[in-house]
Amino acid sequence: MNARIPGTDRPTAGLWSLQVVGRWRLALRLARRDLLRNAGRAVLIAVMVTLPVAAGSFVMTTLESNEPYAPADTEAELGPGLQAKIEGIGGPIEQFWQGDSPRWFWDAAGWTKYDTATAVSMPYQDLEQSIERHLPDDDQLVRALKGTVRLDDGEGAAMSVAVQTDFAEPDVAARFPVLQGHLPGDGEIAVTERHRDLGLELGDTVEVELADGTTTTATVSGVVPRTIDMISPVLLPESGPLTPPQEVTSGGFDYPLWYVVGDAPVTWSDVQDINAAGAFVTSRAVLLDPPAPADTGSTWSGYVDWAALSVIVALVVVGLLEAVWLIGPAFAVGARRDTRSLALLAVNGAPAPALRAVMLARGLLTGAAGSLAGVALGVAATAVLAQVIPDRLPALRLPVGPLAVILVVGVLLAILSAWPPARRAARADVVTVLAGRRPEVSTPRWPTVVGASAAVGGVVLAVVAGAQHWAVGLSAGIVVADLGLILACGGIVALLGRVARRLPWTWRFALRDAARYRARTVPAVAAVLVAMAGATAGLTYFDAEKVVVEEASWYRPWASTGTVAVTQGYGHVFAEDESERLQDLVDEALPDAGPLLTLPVAVVPASADNDSAPRRELLDLAVLPVDPAGLDVSLSANYDRWPGPVVTDGSDRRLLHALGIPEEHLDDVATALADGRLPLPSSHVDADGNATVTVRAYLDDRPVEDRVLPAAVVGTPGEPIPNLPILPEALLDELGAEPAVGAYLVENPTVPTSEQEALLQTRVDAELVGFASDRALDVRVEAGRQPGQGTDSLLGTLSTPWSGDARPVVGLAIALAAVFLALAGTWSAVALSAVDARPDLATLAAVGAAPSARRRVVAAQAATISVIGSVLGLVAGVAVGIGWTLLSGYPVAVPLLQVTALTVVVPVLATIAAWTVTRSRLTLTRRRS
Numbered sequence: 001m002n003a004r005i006p007g008t009d010r011p012t013a014g015l016w017s018l019q020v021v022g023r024w025r026l027a028l029r030l031a032r033r034d035l036l037r038n039a040g041r042a043v044l045i046a047v048m049v050t051l052p053v054a055a056g057s058f059v060m061t062t063l064e065s066n067e068p069y070a071p072a073d074t075e076a077e078l079g080p081g082l083q084a085k086i087e088g089i090g091g092p093i094e095q096f097w098q099g100d101s102p103r104w105f106w107d108a109a110g111w112t113k114y115d116t117a118t119a120v121s122m123p124y125q126d127l128e129q130s131i132e133r134h135l136p137d138d139d140q141l142v143r144a145l146k147g148t149v150r151l152d153d154g155e156g157a158a159m160s161v162a163v164q165t166d167f168a169e170p171d172v173a174a175r176f177p178v179l180q181g182h183l184p185g186d187g188e189i190a191v192t193e194r195h196r197d198l199g200l201e202l203g204d205t206v207e208v209e210l211a212d213g214t215t216t217t218a219t220v221s222g223v224v225p226r227t228i229d230m231i232s233p234v235l236l237p238e239s240g241p242l243t244p245p246q247e248v249t250s251g252g253f254d255y256p257l258w259y260v261v262g263d264a265p266v267t268w269s270d271v272q273d274i275n276a277a278g279a280f281v282t283s284r285a286v287l288l289d290p291p292a293p294a295d296t297g298s299t300w301s302g303y304v305d306w307a308a309l310s311v312i313v314a315l316v317v318v319g320l321l322e323a324v325w326l327i328g329p330a331f332a333v334g335a336r337r338d339t340r341s342l343a344l345l346a347v348n349g350a351p352a353p354a355l356r357a358v359m360l361a362r363g364l365l366t367g368a369a370g371s372l373a374g375v376a377l378g379v380a381a382t383a384v385l386a387q388v389i390p391d392r393l394p395a396l397r398l399p400v401g402p403l404a405v406i407l408v409v410g411v412l413l414a415i416l417s418a419w420p421p422a423r424r425a426a427r428a429d430v431v432t433v434l435a436g437r438r439p440e441v442s443t444p445r446w447p448t449v450v451g452a453s454a455a456v457g458g459v460v461l462a463v464v465a466g467a468q469h470w471a472v473g474l475s476a477g478i479v480v481a482d483l484g485l486i487l488a489c490g491g492i493v494a495l496l497g498r499v500a501r502r503l504p505w506t507w508r509f510a511l512r513d514a515a516r517y518r519a520r521t522v523p524a525v526a527a528v529l530v531a532m533a534g535a536t537a538g539l540t541y542f543d544a545e546k547v548v549v550e551e552a553s554w555y556r557p558w559a560s561t562g563t564v565a566v567t568q569g570y571g572h573v574f575a576e577d578e579s580e581r582l583q584d585l586v587d588e589a590l591p592d593a594g595p596l597l598t599l600p601v602a603v604v605p606a607s608a609d610n611d612s613a614p615r616r617e618l619l620d621l622a623v624l625p626v627d628p629a630g631l632d633v634s635l636s637a638n639y640d641r642w643p644g645p646v647v648t649d650g651s652d653r654r655l656l657h658a659l660g661i662p663e664e665h666l667d668d669v670a671t672a673l674a675d676g677r678l679p680l681p682s683s684h685v686d687a688d689g690n691a692t693v694t695v696r697a698y699l700d701d702r703p704v705e706d707r708v709l710p711a712a713v714v715g716t717p718g719e720p721i722p723n724l725p726i727l728p729e730a731l732l733d734e735l736g737a738e739p740a741v742g743a744y745l746v747e748n749p750t751v752p753t754s755e756q757e758a759l760l761q762t763r764v765d766a767e768l769v770g771f772a773s774d775r776a777l778d779v780r781v782e783a784g785r786q787p788g789q790g791t792d793s794l795l796g797t798l799s800t801p802w803s804g805d806a807r808p809v810v811g812l813a814i815a816l817a818a819v820f821l822a823l824a825g826t827w828s829a830v831a832l833s834a835v836d837a838r839p840d841l842a843t844l845a846a847v848g849a850a851p852s853a854r855r856r857v858v859a860a861q862a863a864t865i866s867v868i869g870s871v872l873g874l875v876a877g878v879a880v881g882i883g884w885t886l887l888s889g890y891p892v893a894v895p896l897l898q899v900t901a902l903t904v905v906v907p908v909l910a911t912i913a914a915w916t917v918t919r920s921r922l923t924l925t926r927r928r929s
Helices: 015-037 039-066 070-078 124-133 170-175 193-197 268-277 284-288 306-337 339-347 352-388 400-427 430-434 446-467 471-498 505-516 518-551 579-589 653-658 663-674 729-735 754-769 794-798 807-836 838-846 853-887 896-917
Strands: 084-088 093-098 103-108 121-123 139-152 157-165 188-192 205-209 215-224 234-236 247-249 257-262 279-283 564-567 597-603 619-623 678-680 690-697 705-713 738-746 778-781
Touching (some): 015 352, 039 306, 039 400, 093 268, 093 279, 121 124, 124 247, 157 754, 170 257, 188 193, 193 215, 193 754, 215 234, 268 279, 268 284, 279 284, 306 400, 352 400, 446 853, 471 518, 471 853, 505 853, 518 853, 518 896, 579 738, 579 754, 597 619, 597 653, 653 663, 678 690, 705 729, 729 738, 754 778, 807 896, 853 896
Parallel strands (some): 678 705
Antiparallel strands (some): 093 103, 139 157, 188 234, 597 738, 619 690, 690 705
């Protein structure tokens, strides 16, 4: 038998759910009316919710828009209409999707890529027919030949890849958008923007030379983007001079091309069939809808980077704490204002859950509004950024899942921030509130003790973990230290309130008011603390990184600043004298450069078993330090730049200067080389004036041996001098070596521009390399130490157009963000304290306090909150920054000036702003009995 509610015919079943629904209907209705009535306060709370949500939405949308985008990638590869692009490999392959890149790759079946010894071949016609058989019935194959050509317009030559195809096919023509002119027809050629930068213009007549020596002339008909097919090819019409190869060989590089046109998509099954036939396929259908990793043979290894994950978790936790402390005081403003109205609800029978529901409903509504505005603001900011840097953000994409999570988290943060005021409002003494008296506040001591202990333990853990390179421990230390300091804030505020008796009355009022109402003071102090700690830690880390980049000895110039070197790549020397032809090319590209200098290097003499002139046996020299237990390491030739140790008799001072030998040491180095001695730093020369040198020859059976050679000290201890050791010619016979031309150098009075470097490289390729596939010449420029050079961090992606070093910009951004967050937390708490202190200030005004008293009190309250938070944040931030620095292996360097300035600026700005916006006079009201 079901029980019924007395006096009614309704059963008690479902009564609880009806009560909950009714409670929240009332709460939402009251919250909506209150927010509309107090629009300014509602906007303040919504803005506090909007800020973290907007930041999170901006970051997630930017990251999503920066990821490879299938439609954009498809458009770049295939244009608007092609179904696929096919490259003939010459043997069966397996095509797969590399999920972490993400890109398409291929692997060989039974042979090694680029290894001509195991390469396989297939007749071109057979491969083309096989591909056609595996295409869908409604598609057609359009042949596109690819090859290397030499272009000469009479003023200069350039090597280029050429693509020859049928541009009468609309989808093929659409694949190659034209910036100027039109696509080539008979007797014409289209060039890219890169070729136009080299001097080719519309209407120019160029000579096109093929690898077999045949030549033809063509007129430049159009200019296409430089990134077409990622190889910047010139375009030739179907009637052009290129002819299909007899064989398609797997070990080559210029694979033949075909384009697929038609209405039928090339599916993954078609791709696999064409792979088996011996070709690689870029399919529109597969790019837009890639197969599952299991279908492509690509699987996830399951590796989890716990160090990176721990850092991310720590940052998220600290960020959420910051958001809660920012939003909390804003809700407390409303709670203090509505204490009397909530008490009236309680007198009329509203239970404690109903009172809590009223406050939480305000959090729900303002959180929803603020979160929606934050998501919209973050997406809009990304859209603006995409217009500014379209190369980094090619398309605006919305990560719906993450944005939904951020939206929900924003609402939950608002509700969580509203919970403490709601709990206090539900537990308030109704009689005390309606009588206009303030309730007694008692705070237990255990949070202060536990918080202080946790803060000390967290700081110690962060520093020790950083020194031990333990990322998880550092992240845990950061979180524990922040939580501990937040718990200890209440005790610190209470202590300051007790010692305020000797201060002026305005400061005494502010400190005691902060101690009495710790529920609103502590969140504001915590917000300032977290913001300042994060900024101080970041500035400490960046300062240490700056020391490493700008002052550490890792950077070694390979020549004097502005010097240009032409080399043949690792391990290759010049087989014949190229100085005359190269001098003409240098004069064209670098009209202000000095004369060409020949750089000799030491190599093993040619023999019956070693008679390959371009690649000779390399002589490897390593000079051992006198004290192997010290910090000095062995000195070796710069094999990244030269194919062996530099050898000279010291007579050519221009060569030594081009090699980067400082002016003040040129005489010493030249004298040592003339005397047959190795010029070395003091750390590698013993007391007898000798050096121990380990000698071996690459690609030779000669055993490694240690030789004692005469040496001379050059420079001061610890002074880095480029290109040491330099080998004297007098020692070549003793080492069984001979000189060879390893590079050509030329000194330029200034660092050549990128256009000059590109022009010289183009001319060298065309005049000295040509169609020789086994030869390559590399043009390199020594630009000197660059700001931020060698920094392996995320800052490299944020470098500005006016500076290669993003560190100052990021440091300024961190400081401004910290100032903004700290001021936001301070001012919200000051607004609340102004509400609470209104009766006291009215009493002071009534008994004759000066009009400026209200301003002084509010300024003192702002200074109290900002000073406590800034000082605690300074201590915690420096400790965390030291741990972070040690974790990265950098020397500890605390930017005392910047950190101190930040710690002073926040309280000063908070105090001045509070003083400025506060009215001097207070409107007095009469209380009716």
